[in-house]
Amino acid sequence: MKQRRVVVTGLGALTPIGNNLQDYWEGLKKGVSGAAPITHFDASKFKTQFACEVKNFNVNDFIDRKEARRLDKFSQYAMVASDEALVDSKLDIESLDKDRVGVIWGAGIGGLETFQQEVTNFANGDGTPKFNPFFIPKMIADIAPGLISIKYGFRGPNFTTVSACASSANAMIDALNYIRLGYADVIVSGGSEAAVTGAGIGGFNAMHALSTRNDSPETASRPFDADRDGFVLGEGAGALILEEYEHAKARGAKIYAELAGGGLSADAHHMTAPHPEGLGAKNVMINCLRDSGVSIDEVDAINMHGTSTPLGDVAESKAIVDVFGEHAYKLNINSTKSMTGHLLGAAGAIEAIASILPLVEGIIPPTINNQTRDEKIDSKLNLTLNKAQNRDVRIAMSNTFGFGGHNACVLFKKIEE
Template sequence: MELKRVVVTGLGAITPLGNDVETTWKNALAGVSGAGPITHFDTTLFKTKFACEVKGFKAEDYVPAGDRHALRDFKKFDLYTQYAMAAAKQAVEDAGLLSDDKLDRDQVGVIFGSGIGGIHTFEQEVSYYAKNEANGPKYSPFLIPAMIADMAAGRISIEYGFRGPNYGVVSACATSTNAMIDAFTYVRTGKAPVIVTGGSEAPICPVGVGGFNSMKALSTRNDSPETASRPFSASRDGFVIGEGGVCLIFEELEHALARGAKIYGEVIGGGMSADAYHITASHPEGLGAKLVMERAIEDAGITPDDVDYINVHGTSTHVGDLSEAKAIKDLFGDHAYALNISSTKSMTGHMLGATGAVEALFSIKACQEDIVPPTINHEEGDNDPDIDYKLNFTFNKAQKRTVNVALSNTFGFGGHNASIIVKKYKS
């Protein structure tokens, strides 16, 4: 089978750093933290009182002006689906898909993921029932369709009449990278010329924050939220939960050229593996992390020495950061010291099922503009004795360098590992 080249022709982003791609990327390069006090609910009784929330999001901005029916329909669905719809609108318009009269919408697919799905909706409906239990079960007819994790993919498909492959992906924090690998595979093998892909998440609610608090997974640096996500620093005390949605348009190269689409970059490989170790912790020796990077590099037809930048999973947890750094050293050998490494979760927080998509976006932009976004919040002397600081973690300040090839890692609870590789587009 002749494999086709896959390029990225559209981008959309709703993130803690901005409600569009330009603002998100600009703030990432500037080292801006998206963290702040939680506004979605009262955190008085919670151990963690901050998160990386989306700011200034208005449903009205993503439906036709004055169309009350469209607005009502948009708001029927969980916030994670709203973020997905907003990001998809940006990406579809950016790619010029709607203005292409020759586009065969029967062949355009949507493969989109969410790690948790409609947790807001589920929490609200269960809470409402608990308060009104004496009157019998009275749930919204939208409970199930708003809650299920495939609805973002379904709603995007319905909105634009895209009748190609359509489904949701769930693999915890590896979700949107798995969705993108599936999209890449469909396009590369000629099963669809265009796939709308990415991920979204809206977990900042009592159940989401309280659940992660109970696991002792979240930072509790309540006195300084903006510095709480500090990957690879000795003083890290857990991740900062984030939210948002990011969408990318994957397109077969000749199809994109034929319609004169702009091209942001090229997708060249993907890999998947399992830690087969623990339900939440990474393998301490980084075995799964090393294996997934090896597989992605092999799939891309390159060597480890071809990689210039790794956007690491880097959540700011003790075991996770150590295992990933070890895996990079074990796989890349001496070349590990020539790489730029950065964890953009230091700025976006951990967007769970959406994190792979935003980090792929950052990787594509790094290749396009030859600049690596930083890992912020590292203080002088805040060094973990178990981490090799000869590695270039791109601490605190973006670095200009040639980035031809970038690798993005995402690892999820359950031991799910996924990596995707992008490169600078050259005709």
């Protein structure tokens, strides 16, 4: 049986550098930093006092006030981004066979703010359990796709993938395969996260994972720089409408790109540190290329996981050279986390968007904040430093890795008839 092709027909974004798709893309091209002092809570006693927060966002501009109170911020973000993607897709929702429309979403943590608030309220009380009846439904990581499906009546496959920072890339790969196998025609996929809370910052600080560059937040996320000191926590959501090609073609849909394949692997090495030789990263890219039917010399660009951590950037760049050989030096490589920070479970989704739009516009967003290139990273790699570069991009990959050694890679192609 011929394998069904899967294309991207709608996009939505709510990020630290833009609250919609167009603003996000403009921020990426201009090299805008989303890092700033934390406003969500008093962070004055924390080692890290800044993050990449979503800015100027009023949920009541999008969701009814009563309904919004029943949703954790990560679900609010998911609803807003998925709504934008569905509008962008121009799907006639009422005419769809809703049994064949699904929602597969990624979240690494879920309702952290809700969990923190409820436990704190209990701890500060008189010991009598007085939990909000919406505590569990607000907190659980699977609630976002459930809410999206309830709003639109989508009755197809519906679940959340949880693989730490690889979660939304995993969601896209699952969606790809459900459509390929004929279980759905359209799937809303992506991811959301809202972990800029006391628990989130404090927990990552305890691991020594976050940058503590409090005197210069806007330059703190600096992948590949010799002076990087950790990642910058971000929040937000990205959504993609994935659709079977013939289904999209029959309705005259605008097609951004083809999701040609995905790869998965495990480091099987350490709870939080990457394999020092980039073994898992190497395997996931090989698996993605094999699944896509693409040779190494056809790839033009890679959006690296590139978190700005001392170990991760080196291991991943080594893996790229190991996989691509001499062709690695012809690639445009970048890390858009230098601008957005690290959105954890939503990273794969917003970085997929940052990989798709170069196929459309021929512009590679930069890796900003690079002042002194790390000597441990191959000097011949084009890391698209500090300034966007023009390039005719036909094939782009995006890497996303998570604590626990979870690795996911997706590959997008310019659509070909």
